[in-house]
Each structure stands twice: as C-alpha cells, then as structure tokens.
Amino acid sequence: xxxxxxxxxxxxxxxxxxxxxxxxxxxxxxxxxxxxxxxxxxxxxxxxxxxxxxxxxxxxxxxxxxxxxxxxxxxxxxxxxxxxxxxxxxxxxxxxxxxxxxxxxxxxxxxxxxxxxxxxxxxxxxxxxxxxxxxxxxxxxxxxxxxxxxxxxxxxxxxxxxxxxxxxxxxxxxxxxxxxxxxxxxxxxxxxxxxxxxxxxxxxxxxxxxxxxxxxxxxxxxxxxxxxxxxxxxxxxxxxxxxxxxxxxxxxxxxxxxxxxxxxxxxxxxxxxxxxxxxxxxxxxxxxxxxxxxxxxxxxxxxxxxxxxx
Amino acid sequence: xxxxxxxxxxxxxxxxxxxxxxxxxxxxxxxxxxxxxxxxxxxxxxxxxxxxxxxxxxxxxxxxxxxxxxxxxxxxxxxxxxxxxxxxxxxxxxxxxxxxxxxxxxxxxxxxxxxxxxxxxxxxxxxxxxxxxxxxxxxxxxxxxxxxxxxxxxxxxxxxxxxxxxxxxxxxxxxxxxxxxxxxxxxxxxxxxxxxxxxxxxxxxxxxxxxxxxxxxxxxxxxxxxxxxxxxxxxxxxxxxxxxxxxxxxxxxxxxxxxxxxxxxxxxxxxxxxxxxxxxxxxxxxxxxxxxxxxxxxxxxxxxxxxxxxxxxxxxxxxxxxxxxxxxxxxxxxxxxxxxxxxxxxxxxxxxxxxxxxxxxxxxxxxxxxxxxxxxxxxxxxxxxxxxxxxxxxxxxxxxxxxxxxxxxxxxxxxxxxxxxxxxxxxxxxxxxxxxxxxxxxxxxxxx
Numbered sequence: 001x002x003x004x005x006x007x008x009x010x011x012x013x014x015x016x017x018x019x020x021x022x023x024x025x026x027x028x029x030x031x032x033x034x035x036x037x038x039x040x041x042x043x044x045x046x047x048x049x050x051x052x053x054x055x056x057x058x059x060x061x062x063x064x065x066x067x068x069x070x071x072x073x074x075x076x077x078x079x080x081x082x083x084x085x086x087x088x089x090x091x092x093x094x095x096x097x098x099x100x101x102x103x104x105x106x107x108x109x110x111x112x113x114x115x116x117x118x119x120x121x122x123x124x125x126x127x128x129x130x131x132x133x134x135x136x137x138x139x140x141x142x143x144x145x146x147x148x149x150x151x152x153x154x155x156x157x158x159x160x161x162x163x164x165x166x167x168x169x170x171x172x173x174x175x176x177x178x179x180x181x182x183x184x185x186x187x188x189x190x191x192x193x194x195x196x197x198x199x200x201x202x203x204x205x206x207x208x209x210x211x212x213x214x215x216x217x218x219x220x221x222x223x224x225x226x227x228x229x230x231x232x233x234x235x236x237x238x239x240x241x242x243x244x245x246x247x248x249x250x251x252x253x254x255x256x257x258x259x260x261x262x263x264x265x266x267x268x269x270x271x272x273x274x275x276x277x278x279x280x281x282x283x284x285x286x287x288x289x290x291x292x293x294x295x296x297x298x299x300x301x302x303x304x305x306x307x308x309x310x
Numbered sequence: 311x312x313x314x315x316x317x318x319x320x321x322x323x324x325x326x327x328x329x330x331x332x333x334x335x336x337x338x339x340x341x342x343x344x345x346x347x348x349x350x351x352x353x354x355x356x357x358x359x360x361x362x363x364x365x366x367x368x369x370x371x372x373x374x375x376x377x378x379x380x381x382x383x384x385x386x387x388x389x390x391x392x393x394x395x396x397x398x399x400x401x402x403x404x405x406x407x408x409x410x411x412x413x414x415x416x417x418x419x420x421x422x423x424x425x426x427x428x429x430x431x432x433x434x435x436x437x438x439x440x441x442x443x444x445x446x447x448x449x450x451x452x453x454x455x456x457x458x459x460x461x462x463x464x465x466x467x468x469x470x471x472x473x474x475x476x477x478x479x480x481x482x483x484x485x486x487x488x489x490x491x492x493x494x495x496x497x498x499x500x501x502x503x504x505x506x507x508x509x510x511x512x513x514x515x516x517x518x519x520x521x522x523x524x525x526x527x528x529x530x531x532x533x534x535x536x537x538x539x540x541x542x543x544x545x546x547x548x549x550x551x552x553x554x555x556x557x558x559x560x561x562x563x564x565x566x567x568x569x570x571x572x573x574x575x576x577x578x579x580x581x582x583x584x585x586x587x588x589x590x591x592x593x594x595x596x597x598x599x600x601x602x603x604x605x606x607x608x609x610x611x612x613x614x615x616x617x618x619x620x621x622x623x624x625x626x627x628x629x630x631x632x633x634x635x636x637x638x639x640x641x642x643x644x645x646x647x648x649x650x651x652x653x654x655x656x657x658x659x660x661x662x663x664x665x666x667x668x669x670x671x672x673x674x675x676x677x678x679x680x681x682x683x684x685x686x687x688x689x690x691x692x693x694x695x696x697x698x699x700x701x702x703x704x705x706x707x708x709x710x711x712x713x714x715x716x717x718x719x720x721x722x723x724x725x726x727x728x729x730x731x732x733x734x735x736x737x738x739x740x741x742x743x744x745x746x747x748x749x750x751x752x753x754x755x756x757x758x
Contacts, residue, residue: 042600044544054546055440056514135436137510137566154439
C-alpha cells in the first residue's frame, strides 16, 4: 500500500517528461538527459557562413574586444603571468573552477585570454554567468556575444559532454564578487557543489584555478544598497572609481599584477556508477577543490613581494 | 506505414493542407479526411473535407464511421496575433479536449495520435537553458494566454496517453515557422520597413521552414515514434543576424522597461506585437532538435537557409504580385470530383499502386477486350451496347465501373495488342487523359 501511495508523487515530479508516451522509466533528474541517451552524433554542424555561434557568441564582437581592451589589459595593465597551462586538457570537455573577485570581474577575461595565448591549442572558453545578465538590457547582448552562457545545469552539461568544450565556473558566484576588500583571498562557500555534479555527469575533469591580483584590481570598499535597489543591478559596490566617475568607472581597474595558476586536474570518472547521486561524495570533492585553490592562493600571496609588481 | 485511414484537423491551415497533399501521394493511405472551421486553402485530390465548429465536437462520429486509425491534430493556435484570445482558447483547450474524446473509448479504432504543439510550451524566461530538451518542463508557470492554452492542451494529451496505453501518441513542439506561404506575427513583423527591437536585447531565434514542418509531420505519421519531439532547424541565430539575412534595418524602439507600454504605442501605429512574441523578442529561445534527428528525420534546411529561402521568395513575390489566382474551395466541384464515398465499413481500397485487380475483375476485363475485338465499330456506333442491360452488358459495365487508377493498375498485365484495343475504346468513350497517358507509356515500354 505504501508504495501505491508514493507513485503519483513520483509522477508529478516529472510532470512534463515524455516518459508516459514511451512507457519507459525515467531514472534521471528532469532537465538533464537520461544517462544512456547519447545524442552527440546529432549535434548541428557549424555553418561557415555564420559569425555567431548557436550560443549567441559573436566572433566579430569577441575578436574586436580581444584585440583591443583585453589585449591591453592582459599585456600591459595586469601583465598576466600564467602557470601550469599544461593542466588544461588539449581536447575533451573540462570544467575550469576559479576564485572570483572584482565588481565587474576581470578574472574571467584574463583566464580566457591566457588559455588563448599560452595553450598550444587556443581553445575557446565558455564562461558561465548569472541568469541575471540575460534579463538586464545591454548586458544581455554583450555577455552572450563575448562567450557568456547562463549558468544552467543543462547548458553546462551540453557544453561539457556534448560539445566537449572548456567551461569556466565561479562556484562562489556573486558571493565572491560582492565581498569587500577586507575579505580578499578568502574563498566564500562553493555553492552546493553543483559544479562537481555537472562535471561528474559529463565525465569531465575539474581544473582548479587560483587567480591572484583581481582582488586588488578593483577593490570594493562598501556595498551601496540604495543604488542597487534603484538600478536593479545585482550589487553596486563602492570602488576607487565607481560610482563617482560614472559608468566608465566600472572598468576602472588598478594595475595590479595578475598571476593565473592552473592546478592539477581532478578526475571525475572512475568514481563509480552515477557518483552524482552520492551527495556526500559531491560535497567532499567540492571541498577538496576549494581547499586546493585556497591553499595555492595563500602560497601565491605569501610569495608576492608587491601587489603592483608581483 | 501503418496509418491507412487518417483524420487530419487543421486542414485549412497552410501546413495542414500541404500535409494532406503529401499524404495523398502515399500509396498505403486509403482515406484522408480533413476537418477545419474554414474551407481548404490548397487544392486537394482525394482528401475529403468536413467543416466543423471551433470546438470540434461530434468528431467521434466521423472517427467511428470512417474507421479512422490515425488522428493528426495540427489545429492548435500558437500565435495570438492571428485570432482573438477567446477563439484561441476555445480552439486550443476545448477543441483538444473534444478531439481527444473523439479518439478514446473502448471501441475506438484510433491507434495513433499526432499532436502538433509549439515551442511556446517552454515559454521565454530569464533563467531558461540555452537549449530546451523535451524532458524539461517550464521553469515557471505559463505567463501569456496562448502559452497557458498550449500547456493545458499538452497536459490533456499527456493524460490521454496515460489512459490509452495502446494508442501511440507523438507530440511535436515546433519552433517559429518561416516560409513564403506562412502568415505569422513574426513574419509580419519582419516585413515592416524598419523592424523595432527591444533596446539592449538581441535574443536567439530558431525557425523551421514550412517544408520541414510538413516533412516532420509526415515522418512521425509514417514511422512509429511515440514521445515528445522538438522540431526546429539546426542553428540558433541572434535576431540581428536574422534581420541582416533579411536585409532589414532595425531600431531599438521598444523600451527595455515597460516594454508592454511601448508595444501598445506600436499598436497605435498599426503594428501588433502579441505578448508571447514580446517575451521572445526579449529572451529568445533555443530548442534541442537532436531527438527527432535520432529517429531518422533529416532536416532539409538550417535556420539560416530557411531564412534565406524566405528572403528569396519575398524578392520574387515583389515582382509578380498579380500572378495566378489563389485556389478557392468550391464544395460542389469537390463533391463531384469525389463521387465515391470514403465512409464505408468494407470494400476495396480506394486507390494507389497497392491495388491489385481481383481474379474476377481480370476475367471481366478479358471479356471486355474480347467484345471490343469482335465488334469494335458496333460498340462505338451504338452507345447503348455498353450500357448495363441486365446480364448482357456485364463485362462492359464492369470496365466502366473501374476508376482511372484501377484501370492503370491492370495495364502491366495486358498484351500490347490488348493495350491498343483498350486505348481505342478509352479514346472513344471516357477519354480520360490519365488512362490514355498511362496506356501510351505502357506501350512505349513494350517491344510491339
């Protein structure tokens, strides 16, 4: 009797799934493809006539920005030093996990640029961004065109597993970019371990990244909650240049020296069948990744003689 | 194909009519009955048309009487710019309910249901995934009336599938259609001299060419593929990319905040942007089309190609605007053309290459030919001779009873001499061009 009563509950869970039509048991979470359903062969081909990818990434916009602003910041402003680039796999999907800071964070662009510059295979990097950006005018256009993808589990899965791409996530999310200067290089909570689950489902390795310099490039001294409410933005920080220098102050970075260190990949295959079902294991892996990034951050900051000269 | 006796709703929509035309060419299909509230807009050869009310009540009588085994429901209204919300609701929710009621019941002959739905099922939200797969539900409850209707209609189909285990149910969720002969809010919007966009947004769009709409429907009718499938062409384009391909100028005339109000302003200028389209213009939508591809369907056009074809068709259309008169359905003519009733419980199949002459018919035909050979002048001179007069005119009457396609099916089994004889007879009497042409072709193929 008890099992009889449970049945409708389970069916409601997958209310819109097609399982009823096929009378096949659905053992996976809705929103993610069933484990054995491999549709990778049916991915749409690339059309050489197009300059925009199916994700909305525009070669033209990205290229223009890359040749000008990003190039300048990478070479002359932040003078980025890259360590351990060999830890980024040359093929297959991989989930890059980094610490995150700065009100309009420069770290994502610098990580993408360092892979482009240093890696033998110039792999494109897809950054996951908050859903917020899709709904905010201006950001909605720009973020998508320069390679931003909404941080939806299905998006991450498609990129990692189906398209075998590099995906960059910041598990700290806005907790990382919101934090004030006094909390610099102290990692926030790593979400609920969703990124580990995503990597496990896609059998993709996790590459932890430690970035030093971004905290000083755009220090936030306070959060202006009134302005935040008025503008509808995620947060409005008080930085050395923002908001008193206007919108341009948002990209007013100080010339801190950047170091991007790619760490030893953490493999997620060989952890058994469906390891993502084991929430304890997921949490452990997330904790390990967080610990190794924190450790490296401490070490890098300790070795650094000057914030500006490295 | 298992489907032999098909009921098609939404016959008078463009793709409904096109689908009927395509199915007419399938030899295995015995009967196609199309229902709609309006009269058909495309010329149909053997599809029977029945006019019904918006609610599609009483459909069950047609289903039972014609022993329908496959119901294809293409009637769902997915564009609130084309009809009033009340009519759309009537059609989408009440209509779906009645059609499903028409297909259920313990004695029902229906074995298969194909339901045309829309990508609007997923809606357009800020926190959408970039590609919807069929397994995903909506992240939020439906917002616009048309989305509510679609979700409710799909729910009814789902319940139907749950209750009727032996009926194979296929749901197709289509992306926005594009094609020279389609008329949708989006295509109207693309034809504006300057296309208004929402300031600060460049949504992702995916389309499906009308040929692929028909192709996908035909694919799921002729194969057994139960389940839900997205139907959208390969390639998701940014709106600006679409407008570039269409050689259009655009202006961000719609405000990012209070977009509804600026849309009202546009309406005063005569441009109607329905609410579900407004959401699409803001957030866009991508569909994962791989599941249908995995069942063996190959799309003919990518989104980019579909848009380019549409653009080409638009250019041509501008040249010859008064060329040709559109087809008009005339009931009496159509009734006349289809004298043989499709609604029957038993009897021979109506047509196609699947028809084989029975032994009796072959024997009759031989006798016809013998009669013709014996007294050809006679038969021609006295038309009474071929009238069925009790028992004497049996063979000739039998020949006259055969329809054109049935005669054509017998031809390969005849000798060249008989063929020539038959041709002469046909030319003198009924002179059906199809039959004469077929005999000529059959004669050409034989060494005489």
